[in-house]
Amino acid sequence: MRVEMTSDPVEFQRRVAGFIGRDPLRHTVMSTVLANEIAGLTIAREPSCFASVHTDDVVGVAMRSAGRGVWLGQLPTDAVPLLVTRFAELVPQIDDVHGTEPVAAPFAAAWSALRGRAYHADHGARLYRLGPLRPPLAPPGKARPATAADIDVSGRWLAEMARELGDKHLAMNDKGIRARIEAGRWWLWEDDGKPVSLTAHQVPVNGWVRIGPVFTPRAARGHGYASALVAEVSRRLRETGADVCLYADIDNPTSNKIYRAIGFEAVIDEAHYTFE
DSSP states (O other): OEEEEESOHHHHHHHHHHHHHTSTTTTHHHHHHHHHHHHTOOOOSSOOEEEEEESSSEEEEEEEOTTSOEEEOSOOGGGHHHHHHHHHHHOOOOOEEEEOHHHHHHHHHHHHHHHTOOEEEOOOEEEEEEOSOOOOOOOSSEEEEOOGGGHHHHHHHHHHHHHHHTOGGGOOOHHHHHHHHHTTOEEEEEETTEEEEEEEEOOOBTTEEEEEEEEOOGGGTTSSHHHHHHHHHHHHHHHTTOEEEEEEETTOHHHHHHHHHTTEEEEEEEEEEEEO
16 A cells, blocks of 8 residues: 655546546545645645555545645544655645544544644544525525625635634635635625625535535524525526535534525545644
């Protein structure tokens, strides 16, 4: 077994396309990161680091996307020590690791032992896929595509979301927001002429589109804006022929409840370990 590393998203996509294409939903995060980097939508001060695990063929994938932690895709558990060693050679400082429990937990333990950094379990994420869509009773207002005039409020809301969830990576600068607005991937629910909720979606890859982020500021919660907006964006995406998925914080009962109510079905849970 060997691990091959690269910072070139085009080369990595060529190398692993067949592997991730066999389970595109499981690898939606990796697929959209690759698509965004290849399209020039990723703005970061350092390159990403992509890893493929090989025997005779590719048997596993992982990545450390620009400025973020390590994300572990499907891979054999005995590949984890090799991945820890190779990531440590190229990226000596990482803040966290995401993946299913059987691979994320041993990665966190091995990284902690190697780098001398304690770790703890943080908020995990649940991946959902959309089944039959059940739109909720619509609250006042309507969904609309975001425009350049919405960049400021979107940036403030993302910063607020990052503070609430303790995840600095959720914040986005104006250039990143503008690029996604211009690509038609940024939506708002507007009530009485004012934006009250935000939903975005990623680029379609391998037949799947992932919704996120989803955010409603505290003062506007409890009215069903997010449910209605996610349902409307999901409906529009499905009309293009795409399958729809999203992630929810496992420990957030509200978001899990509203996604299930409009037709999302749980697929897999992922653990999140943060290094202190």
